[in-house]
Amino acid sequence: MSRDHRLRVEDAGGVRRLVLDRPEARNALDGTLVGALTEAIAAAGADPAVRVVVLAGTGGGFSAGADLKETARITDAAVAAAHAHRMRRLLEAPGEIDKPVIAEVHGFALGAGFALALACDVAVCAADARLGFPEMRHAVVPALVVPGIVRRAGPLVAFDLLANGRIFTAAEARIPGLVVLPSGADAAPDVARRATELAGHPTELVAEVKRMVRTSDRCDLAHALDAAEQVNVENRLRRARLTRQEE
Known part of the structure; x- marks a missing residue:
């Protein structure tokens, strides 16, 4: 196991777990974590010993999304553009490697955090998961998450989920392909089973x-x-x- 830039990297049986480790900030995606996670996903894709990648979060949830304290300090156009590009690259990263990427979602997955889970090949949500795109409550257009949610859910469901900023359960999300576990079920064992199955195939x-x-x-x-x-x-x-x- 290694630790770098608020990200834990754990390897076992061909499965690499990339664990967001900023519990004090609800695993918010600041520039340091975004860069480290993007690089770690690419590195896992290039490592022949890795067969499956799992994204998870420590503490109370998966990720609260973009770090609002960091974004509130952005006033320069060039800095804003660089921040947007870094986040875009992270949301593209799971789809750019040929290894399967599984999101293990518990607790909260909000904004860019939820978009990151949806960018994975499989997103497994515990029954206690609370999901949403609360950007509108902060007077922010959730621009970078729109393409992914439209592809996943279609324009009508996407607009409903994005425009009002409410928080919903995984079952209420009505997003095709989202794996919703029954009440009381933990996401980790289900993800471990799926990862082991995938790692066993050529x-x-x-x-x-x-x-x-x-x-x-x-x-x-x-x-x-x-x-x-x-x-x-x-x-x-x-x-x-x-x-x-x-x-």
Whole structure:
């Protein structure tokens, strides 16, 4: 286990846990933590020993979102632009690596913290999770989280969740693909089970599935099917080579 820049890094059985460790600040995403987490996700993606990545938080919740004390001090346009770009890069990071990334959400996941969970391949929420985008309550447009929530939930649900700034349970969120655990269930064991299952599959095949999902999400159906057709051919040829080697 290592610790760096308010982030704990734990490795076990091919699973790398990246644990936000600012409990005194509700794991708020300040510039230091954003940079460290973005780099850590990229490093996990490049490390052949890592098969699955888990994002989690210490203390009372996953993350309260952007550090409001830090953002309140921003008055310069260049500083504001740099801050926005850093946050964008973090929200892009889980989708840019070929390893599966699982969010382990307990307690609160708010604003950019919730957007980060939704940027992962799987988001598992404990029954006690309280989610939301409270930016409007602080007179802030939740701009950077909009693309991700629209992709996940569609424009009508996204507007409802974003525009009023209310806090809701995972079950109330109505976000497709969000794993909501039953009352009393802890997210950690469920995430550990899912991570172990994924780590047990061939790394390249899992990576190919993630790449295909990413491609299909970002292009039209015809281009997605073109890519799928090519992967299908490559996979059959790979299996044929392996069969000949075993004979």
